[in-house]
Amino acid sequence: MHQSFINFRHYRYGLIAGAASLVTLATYMLDRPRVPPNGGTWLGYTLGTIAALLVIFLALFGIRKRSFSSTIGTAIGWLSAHVYLGLAALLIATLHSGMHFGANVHTVAYVLMCMVTLSGCWGVYAYVSFPGAMIQQRGNLRRSEFLRQIAELDSSSLELAEGISPRITQLLAEAARRTDLGGGGLWKQLRGRDESTLLLGIGAAPRHSRLVANANQRALIRALAEIRPGRSSNEVALSSVQKLLELAGSKAALLQRLRRETQFAALLRIWLFLHVPLCFALLAALCIHVVTVFLYW
Amino acid sequence: MLICLIREVTGSAPAANRPTPGTVFQTTELTIGSAPDQHVQVPHKDVDPQHAVLRCLPGGRLLLTALGPKGVMVNGRRETRVQLDPNDTLQLGDTTVKVEPPDPHSNEQYTCVLRVTDPYTPDETSPAAASHSGMQAPRFTISFWSWTLTLGVAAIFLLVPMGTFLAPSMRKLLRSTPLVPSDALWSSGPLHAAHRFIGNDCTACHVKPFERVRNSECEKCHADVQHHVDVRTADVALFDRERCAACHFEHKEPATLVLRDQRLCTDCHARLDKLKSDPQIENAADFGTHHPEFRLAVLSQNELVAPGQWAPQWLDANNEATFKETSHLKFSHAQHLNPKGIKSPTGERVLQCADCHRPNSSGRQMMPIRMETQCSGCHSLHFDEHDPTSGVPHGSLQSMFRVLHEHFSAQYLESTGPTTRTQTDRLRRPGQEARQMSIDEQRRARDWADTESLKMARELLEKRVCVDCHDVTRVLGATGFDQWQIASVRLTQNWMPRARFNHAAHITQPCTSCHNNAERSKRSSDILMPRIAKCRECHGDASDTSKLSSDCVMCHRFHLPQRGRFDPAATQARASQ
Numbered sequence: 001m002h003q004s005f006i007n008f009r010h011y012r013y014g015l016i017a018g019a020a021s022l023v024t025l026a027t028y029m030l031d032r033p034r035v036p037p038n039g040g041t042w043l044g045y046t047l048g049t050i051a052a053l054l055v056i057f058l059a060l061f062g063i064r065k066r067s068f069s070s071t072i073g074t075a076i077g078w079l080s081a082h083v084y085l086g087l088a089a090l091l092i093a094t095l096h097s098g099m100h101f102g103a104n105v106h107t108v109a110y111v112l113m114c115m116v117t118l119s120g121c122w123g124v125y126a127y128v129s130f131p132g133a134m135i136q137q138r139g140n141l142r143r144s145e146f147l148r149q150i151a152e153l154d155s156s157s158l159e160l161a162e163g164i165s166p167r168i169t170q171l172l173a174e175a176a177r178r179t180d181l182g183g184g185g186l187w188k189q190l191r192g193r194d195e196s197t198l199l200l201g202i203g204a205a206p207r208h209s210r211l212v213a214n215a216n217q218r219a220l221i222r223a224l225a226e227i228r229p230g231r232s233s234n235e236v237a238l239s240s241v242q243k244l245l246e247l248a249g250s251k252a253a254l255l256q257r258l259r260r261e262t263q264f265a266a267l268l269r270i271w272l273f274l275h276v277p278l279c280f281a282l283l284a285a286l287c288i289h290v291v292t293v294f295l296y297w
Numbered sequence: 298m299l300i301c302l303i304r305e306v307t308g309s310a311p312a313a314n315r316p317t318p319g320t321v322f323q324t325t326e327l328t329i330g331s332a333p334d335q336h337v338q339v340p341h342k343d344v345d346p347q348h349a350v351l352r353c354l355p356g357g358r359l360l361l362t363a364l365g366p367k368g369v370m371v372n373g374r375r376e377t378r379v380q381l382d383p384n385d386t387l388q389l390g391d392t393t394v395k396v397e398p399p400d401p402h403s404n405e406q407y408t409c410v411l412r413v414t415d416p417y418t419p420d421e422t423s424p425a426a427a428s429h430s431g432m433q434a435p436r437f438t439i440s441f442w443s444w445t446l447t448l449g450v451a452a453i454f455l456l457v458p459m460g461t462f463l464a465p466s467m468r469k470l471l472r473s474t475p476l477v478p479s480d481a482l483w484s485s486g487p488l489h490a491a492h493r494f495i496g497n498d499c500t501a502c503h504v505k506p507f508e509r510v511r512n513s514e515c516e517k518c519h520a521d522v523q524h525h526v527d528v529r530t531a532d533v534a535l536f537d538r539e540r541c542a543a544c545h546f547e548h549k550e551p552a553t554l555v556l557r558d559q560r561l562c563t564d565c566h567a568r569l570d571k572l573k574s575d576p577q578i579e580n581a582a583d584f585g586t587h588h589p590e591f592r593l594a595v596l597s598q599n600e601l602v603a604p605g606q607w608a609p610q611w612l613d614a615n616n617e618a619t620f621k622e623t624s625h626l627k628f629s630h631a632q633h634l635n636p637k638g639i640k641s642p643t644g645e646r647v648l649q650c651a652d653c654h655r656p657n658s659s660g661r662q663m664m665p666i667r668m669e670t671q672c673s674g675c676h677s678l679h680f681d682e683h684d685p686t687s688g689v690p691h692g693s694l695q696s697m698f699r700v701l702h703e704h705f706s707a708q709y710l711e712s713t714g715p716t717t718r719t720q721t722d723r724l725r726r727p728g729q730e731a732r733q734m735s736i737d738e739q740r741r742a743r744d745w746a747d748t749e750s751l752k753m754a755r756e757l758l759e760k761r762v763c764v765d766c767h768d769v770t771r772v773l774g775a776t777g778f779d780q781w782q783i784a785s786v787r788l789t790q791n792w793m794p795r796a797r798f799n800h801a802a803h804i805t806q807p808c809t810s811c812h813n814n815a816e817r818s819k820r821s822s823d824i825l826m827p828r829i830a831k832c833r834e835c836h837g838d839a840s841d842t843s844k845l846s847s848d849c850v851m852c853h854r855f856h857l858p859q860r861g862r863f864d865p866a867a868t869q870a871r872a873s874q
Contacts (some may be wrong), residue, residue, distance in 0.1 A: 034560055036550065100485075100549075102484070102485075104482050104483065104486075106485055110545065152650075154423060173304075180333050180534075195332070196333050197333040201320075201321075208299075208321050208322060208323040209320040209321055209322055211334055214333075264588055276439045276443055277439060277445070277446045278446065280442075280444075281449070284455075285454065288450070291455075292458075292480075293485065294507050295462070295506050295507060296480070296483055296503040297503070297507060297509040
């Protein structure tokens with residue numbers, strides 16, 4: 001069986017974290033503090049200390065995964081522990097709080113912890129499910145291969161178009177130039193919307209040119225389909241247009257796969273933009289929480 | 298404006314190096330950028346998605362405005378806002394855009410003609426791929442966001458609030474300015490309503506950093522809080538290190554000032570026999586199962602200790618035979634609560650408990666029973682059936698005798714009663730003063746009043762009015778008004794001085810469900826207080842879920858009156874001497 005960070009060493013860290021959670025939960029439920037449960041009872045202090053140490057341990061994963069020469073456990077083992085103990089840490093911190101929340105730094109630390117954990121959960125989901133989906137839809141093609149194939153389709157189209165008319169050549173050149181490959185800013189990558197455009201009415205003055213949306217090359221295909229070969233047309237020209245349509249269709253399919261690929265890659269990265277900065281904010285809030293609790297004891 | 302765009306490719310492109318037809322745009326502004334929706338689309342990494350716009354000024358001049366900080370290279374100079382002339386050349390990445398001079402032979406009335414020249418790129422990537430290399434890194438990196446968030450959190454929740462803590466002069470300003478972070482952000486929960494007036498002045502109580510709130514801060518307001526034990530006894534040592542905050546918690550939810558957990562009491566009271574050698578002390582661990590029987594304190598007169606003084610005296614809780622009250626009042630609850638009714642000025646009347654026992658304004662306790670308010674409605678002190686205004690005062694025999702004497706003296710003088718004088722004696726002749734009484738007549742009048750009032754006093758004291766309720770005794774050898782004595786009456790008001798009972802909380806219950814002997818009690822010496830078993834019918838342990846869970850503080854208080862000031866610091870100082 002493939003060993004991932006989920007089932008690392010037969011769910012070793014899952015079991016450890018589960019057992020720790022159960023013990024904590026049982027202690028919390030059996031404990032009868034003299035005040036309503038809160039972070040200031042002996043159990044509250046204990047759980048708080050454990051949760052704080054866990055947070056520091058979880059943050060250390062960021063260092064360990066970059067230390068390729070480190071021999072303290074394996075990176076996958078650390079990741080496995082990071083995921084499972086992270087979930088347990090949130091439970092322990094919740095019990096530490098005694099469910100008391102307010103507009104203060106203590107709740108800010110807790111909310112940050114929740115956000116870090118949630119973004120981590122999204123990361124786990126992405127790491128478990130996206131790579132498989134990406135491989136499946138990518139069909140063993142690299143990104144550069146996609147781009148090469150699209151470029152090939154573009155130049156084949158242009159070659160073919162030359163045999164028909166300069167107007168169609170210009171149309172296809174514009175279509176190639178104005179193709180949206182799915183790249184760009186993070187938000188655009190995440191949305192994965194085809195924002196290709198097409199310039200219509202080239203060289204047809206006094207008819208003015210206009211830009212139209214060309215998602216999935218639909219506008220191009222429509223424009224090609226509307227071409228009526230002139231009186232001088234022959235079978236060759238007609239079959240060339242037919243060929244152009246095929247090429248446009250293939251390009252649309254390739255573009256869709258490329259965009260999806262880009263979208264997956266963005267989704268795989270975006271959670272780190274939340275997880276890591278929020279983790280640092282959490283560490284800051286946690287330190288302030290600990291200091292201020294005792295500053296105004 | 299009408300713009301004609303001529304686009305061509307330089308170099309030896311196999312397909313594109315040929316004259317191309319122009320593109321004509323009718324638009325108010327011409328957009329230039331790498332995004333596919335731009336009029337002049339230049340896919341290049343140095344060209345922003347929306348890079349610049351070209352507008353037509355009145356008079357046909359063209360104005361180029363760069364939209365980003367990069368500007369546009371015009372004739373080799375970086376410009377952000379420039380008017381374009383014919384033959385000006387814009388450099389966008391590898392692409393050049395030239396403003397063509399007007400063609401006098403052209404039929405078209407274009408605002409301008411732009412010639413866009415793209416370089417021929419012989420590599421295999423498509424023109425679009427040149428700018429969209431797939432994943433474009435986001436503008437801000439993870440470490441940027443990490444630093445921003447971390448420093449933001451530190452500034453808002455530590456650095457600025459620390460100003461309130463370190464700089465007392467800034468405290469008021471920071472705390473009172475809305476939206477400015479102050480040390481209120483460090484509060485772990487709301488203050489109890491009673492302390493809310495302190496506001497967000499944390500340092501009012503948290504005086505020394507990293508030290509728990511001291512009793513001295515509480516004492517600034519709560520100066521005269523009494524101790525649990527008598528401060529003059531050695532028991533006070535048991536509370537040496539107690540902090541106010543050990544029982545009075547703040548910043549907790551639900552907000553409560555007094556901790557109700559009964560372990561605060563039972564830590565000592567469950568083993569009080571070991572802490573104190575007093576044999577009278579009994580342990581109490583919880584109300585339902587481990588609580589001593591109620592001890593009652595009855596008011597009584599101890600003639601040996603303090604003659605004439607009433608003082609509460611503890612009854613032996615386990616010996617019901619001693620349960621007697623000596624109030625010197627004659628009273629039968631059974632007679633007054635007779636369901637058939639009792640005589641009253643308005644006829645037969647059925648009395649209820651509440652007709653006499655009325656709660657005080659708080660509803661917690663009953664008001665004392667008084668003759669004037671509770672009894673006099675039926676028990677009239679009227680003594681002369683011929684004089685409806687006659688009545689003796691209540692409370693003092695001397696006053697009563699004086700009233701009787703005055704009454705009969707007046708009666709003699711006004712001759713409304715039997716008299717020895719004739720009618721003519723009393724008449725004033727016209728033109729003459731009324732006749733003065735002779736010494737003899739005065740003596741006769743006094744003797745008559747003495748006799749009559751003594752007779753009436755005897756009747757009231759021994760036969761019909763006073764004697765109904767009071768113990769009237771005859772003094773041996775005494776004569777006149779001195780021959781009677783009435784024992785003073787005191788009813789016990791507070792049977793359980795160590796406990797707090799709230800009648801208002803039990804108002805839905807009939808009185809007799811707890812005071813269940815009332816309807817049968819014929820003597821005033823009967824004590825009608827319920828025993829612990831009666832309370833336990835409804836009240837259980839603090840952890841009892843089948844009954845009303847009842848903790849110690851429901852009935853008892855920690856700070857007891859007249860014990861001396863609660864001042865552990867002083868005790869500690871005494872102990873260390």
